[in-house]
Amino acid sequence: MPLTILVTTLATLVYLHSRFVDQPEGVPLGEHHLAALRNKLLPVTASTLAAALGFAALAVSKIRPIREMGIWTAVGLVVSWVVALTLFPALQLALKTPTRRRVAVRSALYDRVAGALPVFTFRYRWALAGGALALCGAGLVALFGLPGVARGVSVEVDTLEYLDPSTALHRDLAWFRRNVMDLNVARVWIRLPGASATDPEVLRAVDRLQSAVEAAPDVTGVTGPTTPLRMRRYLAGRGEALPQDAAGFARAAADLEQLLLTEGDLRSFIDVKRLSDLQLTVLFRHGDAAGFAVMVRGVQAAWDLGRGSAPVLQGAEMRVVGESLLQVKVGASLVPTLAESFALTAVLIFAVFLFLFRSGLERMLAMIPSLFALLATFLGMRLLGGSLNVATIIIATTILGTTENDQIHFFHHMHERAGAGVEERIRHALLVSGRAIAFATLINAAGFLGLAVSSFPPLRQFGLMTAGAFVLALVADFTALPASLWIASRERPSAGPGAG
Numbered sequence: 001m002p003l004t005i006l007v008t009t010l011a012t013l014v015y016l017h018s019r020f021v022d023q024p025e026g027v028p029l030g031e032h033h034l035a036a037l038r039n040k041l042l043p044v045t046a047s048t049l050a051a052a053l054g055f056a057a058l059a060v061s062k063i064r065p066i067r068e069m070g071i072w073t074a075v076g077l078v079v080s081w082v083v084a085l086t087l088f089p090a091l092q093l094a095l096k097t098p099t100r101r102r103v104a105v106r107s108a109l110y111d112r113v114a115g116a117l118p119v120f121t122f123r124y125r126w127a128l129a130g131g132a133l134a135l136c137g138a139g140l141v142a143l144f145g146l147p148g149v150a151r152g153v154s155v156e157v158d159t160l161e162y163l164d165p166s167t168a169l170h171r172d173l174a175w176f177r178r179n180v181m182d183l184n185v186a187r188v189w190i191r192l193p194g195a196s197a198t199d200p201e202v203l204r205a206v207d208r209l210q211s212a213v214e215a216a217p218d219v220t221g222v223t224g225p226t227t228p229l230r231m232r233r234y235l236a237g238r239g240e241a242l243p244q245d246a247a248g249f250a251r252a253a254a255d256l257e258q259l260l261l262t263e264g265d266l267r268s269f270i271d272v273k274r275l276s277d278l279q280l281t282v283l284f285r286h287g288d289a290a291g292f293a294v295m296v297r298g299v300q301a302a303w304d305l306g307r308g309s310a311p312v313l314q315g316a317e318m319r320v321v322g323e324s325l326l327q328v329k330v331g332a333s334l335v336p337t338l339a340e341s342f343a344l345t346a347v348l349i350f351a352v353f354l355f356l357f358r359s360g361l362e363r364m365l366a367m368i369p370s371l372f373a374l375l376a377t378f379l380g381m382r383l384l385g386g387s388l389n390v391a392t393i394i395i396a397t398t399i400l401g402t403t404e405n406d407q408i409h410f411f412h413h414m415h416e417r418a419g420a421g422v423e424e425r426i427r428h429a430l431l432v433s434g435r436a437i438a439f440a441t442l443i444n445a446a447g448f449l450g451l452a453v454s455s456f457p458p459l460r461q462f463g464l465m466t467a468g469a470f471v472l473a474l475v476a477d478f479t480a481l482p483a484s485l486w487i488a489s490r491e492r493p494s495a496g497p498g499a500g
Contacts, residue, residue: 001069005076007447008051008402011440012084015047015409016040018436020092023099032099037089043412047405048081050349054401057344058394066394110438114430118423119493121482128483132372132476139375142382153382164455182220184291187322188213188280188299193315195275197225198257200250202278205310207242207249209302210280216298218291224280225269229253282322296320345400352408365484366407369476374399377469386465389458395465402444403473406437410477423493426482437477445470 019036023029055077058070091097121128145152163170177183196202207226214222226242229252234240243249260272271277284295299320307313346367374396386392413429420428448470451463 001073001076003447003451004055004073004398004402005080007444008077008405009080009084010443010447011402011405012044012048012080013088014440014443015044015405015433015436016084016088017092017097018433018439020097021099022432029099033089033093037085041085043409044084045081046352046412047408048077048084050352050404050408051401052077053348053352054345054397054404057348058397060344069394070397110435111431114434115427117430117478118426118482121426121479122423122486122493125483125486128479129368129487132368132480135379136371136375139377139379142379143375153378153386153388164457167455182283182285184284184286185322186282186284186292186295186299186320188282189319189321190278190280190313191317191319192276192278192313196312197270197275197278198253198260199312200253201246201310201312203253203256204242204244204246204249205306205313206278206280208310209306212302212306213280213282213299216295216302218285218294219282219298220285221283222280223269225256225266225278226253227269228259228263228266229256345397349400349404361488365481365488366404366411368480368484369407369473370400370403372476372480373403373469373473376472377465380468381461381465386461389461392458392462392465395462395469398466399469399473403441403470406441406473406477407481409433409437410481421494422485422489422491426485430478434478438474441470441474441477 016037019040020033022036023032027035052074055070056074059067061067061070141150143153163173165171173183190206192202203226206224210222210224210226213219230240230242233242233252242252256266259266260270269279269281282295282299285291286294299318303318307316350367377395377399381387381392410429410433413432414425416432417425417428445467448463449467451459452467454460454463
């Protein structure tokens with residue numbers, strides 16, 4: 001949250017300062033300062049509002065950290081808007097910040113590039129716009145999949161994915177998983193109709209259930225209320241298996257109630273207060289949603305079979321709960337969070353842009369750079385073997401809410417030449433706001449790139465992917481967006497080199 005507010009605020013200050021620096025000849029500084037603020041008030045306000053609404057859209061998430069991050073980032077952006085339009089102008093005057101009339105600004109190279117871009121984007125308009133849309137389509141397939149052809153990107157909730165691979169803890173846990181057993185834990189709670197948890201026949205039925213669950217696919221171990229009895233029998237040299245006949249099992253479990261008073265571990269399997277609740281602890285492989293579902297089906301099949309053959313379990317209820325279920329629910333919430341927050345962000349930003357410029361067509365065209373950056377980033381993540389997690393899931397809102405600022409400033413300055421041809425409007429927007437867009441994007445990318453040194457893998461992935469997306473959005477701002485404007489307008493540039 002602090003980083004997002006910091007880099008977004010710095011980008012806003014770049015937009016404001018770019019107009020302040022551009023002081024015309026013959027205009028006093030005080031008069032120019034007010035004119036520059038008036039010129040940037042609308043796009044700065046609109047872009048801040050769009051970004052704040054974008055992050056506020058994360059409030060729909062069922063995951064508390066993501067929800068709180070979105071809400072407080074939106075609040076921080078509103079505060080930054082107040083500071084940018086009050087404290088920053090005051091500091092410009094107090095510190096006597098020079099304009100280009102006092103300090104030369106190196107812009108000859110950029111001016112040549114901005115002058116050539118309109119004709120270049122017209123000549124290659126179909127390739128630039130079509131290529132951007134093609135990559136967007138590939139990104140959608142990479143993210144959501146294609147029925148019968150490709151699966152969507154996976155949602156990663158594995159504990160090891162949140163540990164730095166270079167640490168000894170990660171290496172030890174990975175070795176333990178490969179050579180001993182997996183780390184996924186589920187709890188099988190059994191609620192009996194009466195206080196009969198220590199009855200020998202109930203325990204014998206639960207012991208058979210434990211053995212059946214242990215034989216289920218991908219289950220690596222099961223412990224339950226009869227596990228201490230097995231261990232005691234094994235240490236006495238009589239083997240691990242408990243007697244299967246009723247009389248023999250009753251003798252083996254005769255002192256279970258006494259053990260409940262002295263053995264704390266045993267009380268974790270039986271509720272000593274009510275004696276109506278029992279628990280099995282299940283260790284299993286493949287802790288993702290699919291693996292968890294396989295394990296639950298195995299437990300349910302064992303339960304149905306055991307209850308059907310054990311009259312003492314009639315009326316009992318069974319539920320699978322535990323840490324792994326929580327992880328699966330978190331993972332299941334990630335994709336809806338991505339889809340819902342992205343859709344809500346897009347609608348809110350669309351409404352802001354439509355209110356400002358009264359053009360639905362321009363609004364749709366303005367989304368091309370952001371969508372291109374976002375979906376191309378997800379495509380790259382999929383090709384490099386990445387996955388969604390609690391950090392990368394907010395990339396969609398971050399990219400869309402931040403990169404839309406560039407398009408708002410771009411179109412604001414295009415409208416300053418309303419009535420002129422597309423070539424002149426594009427060239428004016430590039431000359432007035434292009435440098436600020438480039439510098440603001442580089443600031444954003446550099447800020448998030450700082451997360452690449454984090455020892456928390458999801459945060460590192462988030463920083464790298466977001467920084468890359470900002471650069472992609474900048475490229476699309478200067479190529480795919482003007483190309484799309486040429487196609488939509490059906491105009492041609494004025495006669496000149498490359499105008500055909």
